[in-house]
Amino acid sequence: MSDDEQLKAAIIDVLERDRHTHKSLRQTVSAEHDCSEEAVSQAISALHESGVIEHEQGYFALATDG
Helix, strand or coil: CCHHHHHHHHHHHHHHHCCECHHHHHHHHHHHHCCCHHHHHHHHHHHHHCCCEEEECCEEEECCCC
């Protein structure tokens, strides 16, 4: 699994536990996986653009089907 795929999986894992602001999601994943917040931010953007996660009222959460 590539670093990018690992980050995406980590983000999904964190969001399965609770929703987060962009800042708290970056900091949580960065601290848990010893990577830069910039790398996490790029992975967040990719997941958001692909519809895996959604951003609503200031928080990221896993996307729902309906």
